[in-house]
Amino acid sequence: MIHRAYRYRLAPSEEQRAEFIRYAGVCRTVYNIAREQRHCHWRQYLRATGKHINFASQCAELTALRADFDWVRSVYQTCTAQAIRDVDRAFRNFFAGRAGYPSPRRKGVNDSFRYIGREIRVQRLNSKWSAIRLRGIGWVKFRDTRPIQGSIREVTVACAAGEWHVSILCRIDCDPLANHGPAVGIDRGVANTLTLSTGENISLPTSLVAIDSRKRRAQRALARCKRGSRRRMKRLASVSRLAARITAARRDWQHRVSTDIARRFGAVAMEDLNVKAMTASGPGKRGLNRSILNQGWGAFATMLTYKLEERGGTLVYVPAAYTSQTCSECGSIDRESRKSQASFHCRHCGHRAHADVNAAINILRGSTPAMRVEGAGCGPVEARTTPNPALAA
Ligand SMILES: [Zn+2]
Numbered sequence: 001m002i003h004r005a006y007r008y009r010l011a012p013s014e015e016q017r018a019e020f021i022r023y024a025g026v027c028r029t030v031y032n033i034a035r036e037q038r039h040c041h042w043r044q045y046l047r048a049t050g051k052h053i054n055f056a057s058q059c060a061e062l063t064a065l066r067a068d069f070d071w072v073r074s075v076y077q078t079c080t081a082q083a084i085r086d087v088d089r090a091f092r093n094f095f096a097g098r099a100g101y102p103s104p105r106r107k108g109v110n111d112s113f114r115y116i117g118r119e120i121r122v123q124r125l126n127s128k129w130s131a132i133r134l135r136g137i138g139w140v141k142f143r144d145t146r147p148i149q150g151s152i153r154e155v156t157v158a159c160a161a162g163e164w165h166v167s168i169l170c171r172i173d174c175d176p177l178a179n180h181g182p183a184v185g186i187d188r189g190v191a192n193t194l195t196l197s198t199g200e201n202i203s204l205p206t207s208l209v210a211i212d213s214r215k216r217r218a219q220r221a222l223a224r225c226k227r228g229s230r231r232r233m234k235r236l237a238s239v240s241r242l243a244a245r246i247t248a249a250r251r252d253w254q255h256r257v258s259t260d261i262a263r264r265f266g267a268v269a270m271e272d273l274n275v276k277a278m279t280a281s282g283p284g285k286r287g288l289n290r291s292i293l294n295q296g297w298g299a300f301a302t303m304l305t306y307k308l309e310e311r312g313g314t315l316v317y318v319p320a321a322y323t324s325q326t327c328s329e330c331g332s333i334d335r336e337s338r339k340s341q342a343s344f345h346c347r348h349c350g351h352r353a354h355a356d357v358n359a360a361i362n363i364l365r366g367s368t369p370a371m372r373v374e375g376a377g378c379g380p381v382e383a384r385t386t387p388n389p390a391l392a393a
Pocket residue numbers: 327328329330331332346347348349350351
């Protein structure tokens with residue numbers, strides 16, 4: 001069983017667009033009220049009832065809210081309940097250490113609402129167009145770029161830079177296939193985005209870096225504008241347009257690379273990266289690449305996981321410790337062996353290699369017990385098939 005998300009750009013009518021904005025506004029308000037309640041009133045609630053505020057208690061309050069206010073009742077019930085569900089998830093993720101403290105949702109940034117799968121109908125109109133029935137809003141057309149597989153679990157309608165999209169999460173029940181493709185280790189880095197143990201190097205497209213520097217310039221110009229001015233509104237729109245372009249270009253790159261890797265290899269090993277270490281920013285191009293990548297590793301791993309699963313392959317995580325300081329030939333660990341960012345020269349056996357390729361080979365070895373170098377001194381290595389929770393969030 002695998003999960004897969006399909007994302008399409010919606011083509012709503014003017015009335016539907018207005019309804020989207022209204023739905024997103026009400027759901028955002030419900031979210032912010034529920035968040036505020038957990039943030040400020042949990043102690044009083046605990047004293048009064050002996051229990052913590054939870055999903056069920058907030059849903060009961062939502063029912064009361066819907067009875068009292070027309071503007072809440074006018075939005076389809078599930079959408080408001082899903083906003084409460086989001087608050088619940090956000091706090092769960094926070095308490096589990098997977099995410100930061102939930103912040104309020106903002107207009108223009110978090111414009112979305114969600115349905116559950118069984119309420120949704122999708123119908124094909126012709127070879128290019130399909131329509132989705134969103135309860136309370138009606139049938140909305142979208143350009144059908146690829147067929148949906150499996151059963152629909154969740155449907156999210158969200159706005160990014162003035163365009164409304166629908167994201168359809170499906171569950172596909174399938175028998176695991178046997179994949180006998182070769183194994184590969186992947187080193188993720190900042191100077192070289194991805195280095196494979198085969199010696200290959202895959203970098204972010206240069207266009208992405210160019211758009212990112214344009215976005216930075218636009219952000220600086222925005223900071224100089226007077227609050228509430230017309231010029232500021234224009235600048236804000238151009239920043240969010242560029243941000244959306246970066247997201248689209250990054251997603252495109254992630255899809256192309258993850259498909260290519262999943263097609264060629266049966267088993268992929270990657271490091272269990274510490275997300276905190278990755279978020280620190282550095283100077284120049286490396287800092288730039290890092291900031292572009294920061295929002296991308298989790299999504300890349302998710303894509304690679306489902307693409308491998310579809311083909312019967314696996315993704316394994318190995319501990320990141322010592323992968324860059326270990327010699328892939330003799331297994332000795334020495335900080336001095338890694339002379340620079342690019343080159344590895346073993347002080348014990350004289351082996352020379354590209355530092356990232358050397359690390360990728362070590363990552364591959366870490367994932368397969370039989371190939372693990374004995375006496376390497378890094379103790380028993382546990383390979384896992386789930387990502388670091390901090391990274392998956
Ligand atoms: Zn060596």
